Amino acid sequence: MDMGECIEQRFQPILETKVFTKTGQVKKMKVPDIMEERMSFSFEVFPPKAEQPMEPLLETLEHLYQFKPDFISCTYGAGGTNAGRNVEICKALKDSGKTIPVTHYTCIGNTKAKIRAELEGYLDIGVDHILALRGDFPKGWEETRGDFDYASELVAFIRSNYPQFTIAVAGNPEKHFQADSFESDITHLREKQDAGADFIMTQLCHDVDHFAWWLEKIRRAGVYLPVDVGIMPVLVKESTIRMAVSNGSAVPRELAEIIARYGDNPDDFKKAGKEYTVKQIFRFINTGIDGIHIYTLNKWKDVADILMAAGRKPQPE
Numbered sequence: 001m002d003m004g005e006c007i008e009q010r011f012q013p014i015l016e017t018k019v020f021t022k023t024g025q026v027k028k029m030k031v032p033d034i035m036e037e038r039m040s041f042s043f044e045v046f047p048p049k050a051e052q053p054m055e056p057l058l059e060t061l062e063h064l065y066q067f068k069p070d071f072i073s074c075t076y077g078a079g080g081t082n083a084g085r086n087v088e089i090c091k092a093l094k095d096s097g098k099t100i101p102v103t104h105y106t107c108i109g110n111t112k113a114k115i116r117a118e119l120e121g122y123l124d125i126g127v128d129h130i131l132a133l134r135g136d137f138p139k140g141w142e143e144t145r146g147d148f149d150y151a152s153e154l155v156a157f158i159r160s161n162y163p164q165f166t167i168a169v170a171g172n173p174e175k176h177f178q179a180d181s182f183e184s185d186i187t188h189l190r191e192k193q194d195a196g197a198d199f200i201m202t203q204l205c206h207d208v209d210h211f212a213w214w215l216e217k218i219r220r221a222g223v224y225l226p227v228d229v230g231i232m233p234v235l236v237k238e239s240t241i242r243m244a245v246s247n248g249s250a251v252p253r254e255l256a257e258i259i260a261r262y263g264d265n266p267d268d269f270k271k272a273g274k275e276y277t278v279k280q281i282f283r284f285i286n287t288g289i290d291g292i293h294i295y296t297l298n299k300w301k302d303v304a305d306i307l308m309a310a311g312r313k314p315q316p317e
């Protein structure tokens with residue numbers, strides 16, 4: 001078996017998400033349990049704007065389920081904008097019985113009382129996985145204007161008040177853009193681990209060699225949590241550049257060449273970008289990563305093309 005085949009095999013869906021306890025009872029696995037057994041596979045979606053219909057996203061989810069994601073995460077607008085829609089989607093994910101819903105959640109503008117009410121709301125609908133974030137400051141803000149300044153404080157609050165939650169936190173392989181140094185950023189990542197986080201979900205990073213360097217650096221700094229890499233499909237020139245720049249993320253030569261060569265032709269760009277994304281999936285698997293998380297941008301057709309090219313075939317019910 002060659003290396004490519006071997007990597008493709010690691011990318012195949014494994015449907016078992018149950019374990020047997022010592023007493024023989026069946027227990028649903030949580031995301032970190034899955035990562036302990038094998039590489040996890042997951043998607044991110046975002047809620048439609050308030051005035052837009054839900055149906056297209058619900059239809060998108062039906063297509064995404066066919067790729068047997070271990071979990072699907074749903075973004076949360078900083079400041080709680082669109083929070084109702086986030087809950088609606090998390091509930092739809094839970095009610096489908098087809099995957100584990102993971103809600104994103106931020107400190108922006110949130111008091112402890114509001115956080116309590118919203119966390120209890122998630123638990124009431126059966127959502128017990130949360131990505132605990134500080135959140136990006138809305139335009140003109142320089143602080144969270146809530147009861148917590150940093151994600152580590154939110155993690156500690158959730159861990160001590162709602163131990164039922166499995167907690168993910170953000171990791172920034174290229175350093176959070178506001179951090180003074182890699183060292184301080186990794187120290188703060190470690191603080192999130194110490195506060196009770198269960199796994200790390202990373203910001204987009206196109207530079208896989210740099211990612212491997214960061215992975216080693218955080219391990220040396222005592223960060224032992226499983227790491228789920230976020231992969232941003234390369235589909236549209238403008239958004240590829242905008243998202244890299246706004247996260248302070250590098251554009252490696254191979255991607256820069258795709259932008260230079262195909263940037264004026266959206267169809268050719270998308271074709272080359274999809275091929276590039278498939279290679280990136282294999283490269284990240286090769287780093288020995290604990291999970292692959294695809295930022296779907298709610299575009300299931302493009303994501304399906306990428307996954308099928310990477311050897312992960314849809315499995316209709």
Ligand code: FAD
Pocket residue numbers: 074075076077078104105106131132133134135136137149150151152170171176177178179180184185186188201202203204230
């Ligand atoms: P923190 O971990 O709190 O870090 C923020 C900054 O403060 C860093 O520079 C850090 O080094 C520094 N810092 C941390 N602790 C301290 C301390 N004690 N003292 C001094 N400095 C400190 N945003 C949304 O609004 N909604 C979403 O749904 C969303 N989803 C995301 C999903 C993923 C996978 C990722 C990676 C990010 C997501 N974000 C989302 C973006 C995220 O909110 C931003 O990156 C935000 O700027 C930082 O959030 P954080 O949780 O990493 O913050």
